[in-house]
Amino acid sequence: MSEAALHRQRAAASLRLERALIALAIMTLIAAPFVVYPIFVMKMLCFALFACAFNLLLGYTGLLSFGHAAFFGGAAYFCAYAVKAWGWPPEAAILLGTAGAACMGLVMGFLAIRRQGIYFSMITLALAQMFYFFCVQAPFTEGEDGIQGVARGHLFGVVDLGVTMNMYFFVLGVFLIGVFAVWRIVNSPFGMILRSIRENENRAISLGYSVGRYKLAAFVMSAALAGLAGATKAIVFQFATLTDVTWQMSGEVILMTLLGGIGTMAGPAVGAGLVVALENTLATSGFPVTIATGLIFMVCVLIFRRGIVGEIYAKWLRRAEAGSNN
Amino acid sequence: MTMIFGIPIQALLGQLLVGLINGSFYAMLSLGLAVIFGLLRIINFAHGALYMLGAFIGYLLLVHLGIGYWPALVLVPLVVGTFGIAVERLALSRLYRLDPLYGLLFTFGLALVIEGVFRYYYGVSGNPYAVPALLAGGTNLGFMFLPNYRGWVVVASLIVCIGTWLLIEKTRLGSYLRAATENPELVQAFGVNVPLLLTLTYGLGAALAGLAGILAAPVYQVSPLMGSDLIIVVFAVVVVGGMGSILGAIVTGYMLGVAEGLTKVFYPEASNLVVFVIMAVVLLLRPAGLFGRDA
Numbered sequence: 001m002s003e004a005a006l007h008r009q010r011a012a013a014s015l016r017l018e019r020a021l022i023a024l025a026i027m028t029l030i031a032a033p034f035v036v037y038p039i040f041v042m043k044m045l046c047f048a049l050f051a052c053a054f055n056l057l058l059g060y061t062g063l064l065s066f067g068h069a070a071f072f073g074g075a076a077y078f079c080a081y082a083v084k085a086w087g088w089p090p091e092a093a094i095l096l097g098t099a100g101a102a103c104m105g106l107v108m109g110f111l112a113i114r115r116q117g118i119y120f121s122m123i124t125l126a127l128a129q130m131f132y133f134f135c136v137q138a139p140f141t142e143g144e145d146g147i148q149g150v151a152r153g154h155l156f157g158v159v160d161l162g163v164t165m166n167m168y169f170f171v172l173g174v175f176l177i178g179v180f181a182v183w184r185i186v187n188s189p190f191g192m193i194l195r196s197i198r199e200n201e202n203r204a205i206s207l208g209y210s211v212g213r214y215k216l217a218a219f220v221m222s223a224a225l226a227g228l229a230g231a232t233k234a235i236v237f238q239f240a241t242l243t244d245v246t247w248q249m250s251g252e253v254i255l256m257t258l259l260g261g262i263g264t265m266a267g268p269a270v271g272a273g274l275v276v277a278l279e280n281t282l283a284t285s286g287f288p289v290t291i292a293t294g295l296i297f298m299v300c301v302l303i304f305r306r307g308i309v310g311e312i313y314a315k316w317l318r319r320a321e322a323g324s325n326n
Numbered sequence: 327m328t329m330i331f332g333i334p335i336q337a338l339l340g341q342l343l344v345g346l347i348n349g350s351f352y353a354m355l356s357l358g359l360a361v362i363f364g365l366l367r368i369i370n371f372a373h374g375a376l377y378m379l380g381a382f383i384g385y386l387l388l389v390h391l392g393i394g395y396w397p398a399l400v401l402v403p404l405v406v407g408t409f410g411i412a413v414e415r416l417a418l419s420r421l422y423r424l425d426p427l428y429g430l431l432f433t434f435g436l437a438l439v440i441e442g443v444f445r446y447y448y449g450v451s452g453n454p455y456a457v458p459a460l461l462a463g464g465t466n467l468g469f470m471f472l473p474n475y476r477g478w479v480v481v482a483s484l485i486v487c488i489g490t491w492l493l494i495e496k497t498r499l500g501s502y503l504r505a506a507t508e509n510p511e512l513v514q515a516f517g518v519n520v521p522l523l524l525t526l527t528y529g530l531g532a533a534l535a536g537l538a539g540i541l542a543a544p545v546y547q548v549s550p551l552m553g554s555d556l557i558i559v560v561f562a563v564v565v566v567g568g569m570g571s572i573l574g575a576i577v578t579g580y581m582l583g584v585a586e587g588l589t590k591v592f593y594p595e596a597s598n599l600v601v602f603v604i605m606a607v608v609l610l611l612r613p614a615g616l617f618g619r620d621a
Contacts, residue, residue, distance in 0.1 A: 064427045111606055114613040118369045118426050119565060123609065126562040130602035137595060247558060251434060258431065290442035297435025301428050302417060 046233040051256040051268030053225030059263030062198030067128025071101040073244030075227030080147040080240035094231040101227020109219030146241030261307030345587015350483035353579025354538040360575040362531040368429030374557025375437040380539020395458035403533035410532025444550035452547020574617025
């Protein structure tokens with residue numbers, strides 16, 4: 001068989017495997033609420049979308065934002081406020097939260113992309129901290145208490161989200177749409193340019209791309225999707241608090257992505273599921289969560305940089321290569 | 327009472343002093359960050375945790391062993407510096423060939439662990455550390471009342487900053503350090519032990535953070551969270567100053583501390599935002615930072 005034909009065959013096989021895995025994952029998610037506590041799975045889904053949105057920036061554009069909590073928690077505040085103070089229906093409130101996060105992303109991104117590498121991370125962290133202090137003082141966030149008792153309401157005026165299963169399938173829908181959006185962005189010509197910026201920024205510039213604009217666009221998209229996740233979480237848990245805008249939350253989403261696999265499609269979702277499950281377990285054991293989180297960070301950076309999904313993918317690639325050499 | 331811009335001069339000078347104290351710690355910490363970054367190309371997120379560690383070791387020495395402030399001023403930097411050397415040897419030295427982002431992530435994890443351990447054993451409430459007897463009380467300067475210890479902090483931090491600056495700019499060791507910052511391979515080829523230099527640099531940076539911690543112990547409450555609140559502001563300071571110059575880091579630290587103090591007088595609500603706002607303005611006007619060479 002010719003080299004090209006072999007290559008095509010392998011590509012087709014990997015596509016079949018990928019589709020089978022996606023179908024399996026969706027079926028598991030549909031069955032999950034009948035087996036596991038649904039609120040818990042909804043929490044996982046919200047964080048999984050958050051991590052996928054974050055990975056769009058870190059994994060595919062090579063920008064490490066240390067301030068994504070501002071978008072996640074900010075959108076939660078906007079959404080909760082719209083429902084509670086103005087009586088907006090859930091779908092409109094979530095869209096408002098997403099749009100608000102996108103606007104914040106535009107401002108923060110505009111400032112942060114003026115510097116590169118490590119400075120970019122520090123700037124995003126500082127700006128997010130500024131937003132945190134703003135939330136502490138601003139009257140609309142209701143300070144330490146947060147916005148409590150947000151009604152779930154009726155989706156499009158019809159579906160009662162107060163019913164747990166309705167809420168669950170709505171969250172699942174939002175999650176799938178969000179992840180599909182990330183997948184679509186990454187696999188578009190635009191996504192290819194983002195990857196070229198990640199690999200070699202100077203070369204992308206010399207090829208004539210206005211790198212700054214691409215980075216900013218990626219930043220805004222990532223912020224908007226993180227906002228979608230945060231706003232949805234506010235509807236699920238019926239509150240928005242300061243916890244979601246702290247720098248610890250920004251660190252948590254980095255950990256989820258790192259643990260699952262930076263720059264892989266499924267990695268961040270897997271990482272988010274694991275971290276949420278771990279925190280749930282630790283919450284009852286009395287062992288401090290920060291120590292566990294910090295240790296996983298250190299271990300991942302030292303010996304496990306590809307993450308779980310990245311590690312599996314690399315192993316699979318090696319096997320495929322060995323197979324084609326025989 | 328004398329007034330300036332409708333503010334009593336005593337209140338103005340009082341806040342100016344508070345600003346100068348905060349600025350002293352910004353300067354010492356951003357100096358350490360700049361020294362470490364210059365050679366190791368790592369942003370030490372654990373710097374705030376090391377500062378907290380310094381304050382806590384001082385507190386524990388006093389409570390458990392009865393070792394007072396003055397011996398602690400020598401012991402604490404030694405202990406924290408040794409800890410830093412161990413961290414560099416065991417972990418950071420394995421990350422130099424990678425993207426600098428991994429260094430940031432590792433030290434972030436380290437900071438979480440250090441902070442988590444102290445939170446677990448000592449809770450989040452602050453523990454007071456008494457001002458040493460020699461510096462208790464205050465001096466009436468005629469126009470304002472100066473608590474002696476606060477005056478000492480400003481003087482001590484100036485000594486530390488100028489001392490570190492002289493060490494790097496004027497000594498042989500400092501010249502090796504500067505050379506290794508520019509071109510480590512070449513310096514290694516000349517027979518200088520660069521890996522040792524890297525280890526010592528991180529140790530020195532950690533010791534500086536520890537020293538800042540023990541100096542801070544009598545001013546602020548000794549609490550596990552004292553470092554993480556500070557480190558993010560220090561990052562903003564570093565962005566404003568640019569890490570290209572040691573002197574720049576020091577000057578920016580004091581300047582932003584004073585700016586923060588003055589904001590507390592004129593518009594208190596914005597006092598914890600002002601450093602970040604200044605950072606945003608500097609990014610708009612001078613993206614490379616006030617003293618920065620590289621963008």
